[in-house]
Amino acid sequence: MNTPSIDYINYICSLYNDVYDDRIEDTKPGGVDWIPGASAGHKSLAAFQKELKEQGIKLSRSKLQKILISGNCWTTERSREVQELYVKYVKKMKPEEAVKKIAAELEISTVNVNINLPYGKVVYALENKSGNAKRIDRWRAKKSTD
Numbered sequence: 454m455n456t457p458s459i460d461y462i463n464y465i466c467s468l469y470n471d472v473y474d475d476r477i478e479d480t481k482p483g484g485v486d487w488i489p490g491a492s493a494g495h496k497s498l499a500a501f502q503k504e505l506k507e508q509g510i511k512l513s514r515s516k517l518q519k520i521l522i523s524g525n526c527w528t529t530e531r532s533r534e535v536q537e538l539y540v541k542y543v544k545k546m547k548p549e550e551a552v553k554k555i556a557a558e559l560e561i562s563t564v565n566v567n568i569n570l571p572y573g574k575v576v577y578a579l580e581n582k583s584g585n586a587k588r589i590d591r592w593r594a595k596k597s598t599d
Contacts, residue, residue: 456572457520465517466524468505471496473521475529498527515568523571534559535569548573 457465473496496504498514498521505512512520521527535555542551552570556563 457523462520462524462572465505465510465512465520466526468508469496469501469521469526471526473527473529515564519568519570519572522569529569532569535566536571539566539570 498517502512502514502517505517518527522532538555538558539551542554545551546554552563552566555566559566
């Protein structure tokens with residue numbers, strides 16, 4: 454599975470049944486709300502990943518984080534920073550170049566940048582297809598009648 458549909462993103466977010474925002478709950482070690490040995494008020498990615506696996510849904514931690522970010526169920530200082538820089542740079546350069554610039558500026562990998570960005574492409578078989586997807590559908594329909 455490359456890019457999940459909006460329905461799939463919404464489904465995973467509904468299973469998560471929570472929203473994590475580190476501005477509200479900073480429970481990382483050393484964070485304002487961190488209490489050694491105490492559980493966080495939100496479900497961790499690892500715990501949620503384990504729950505999903507028990508239901509037969511296998512997703513990597515990074516894929517899971519990207520899905521939750523795309524569904525507005527997960528936000529951190531890093532994800533907000535990456536998204537703000539992306540909006541700023543993508544106006545001036547190609548998306549791939551913007552990702553590389555952000556990675557260099559924040560001293561993180563391009564993979565880490567991409568994990569912290571929501572999905573941006575429309576997936577096939579959805580109601581709201583991109584212009585290119587509609588052209589491909591027309592071409593395929595024409596090809597099948599020839």
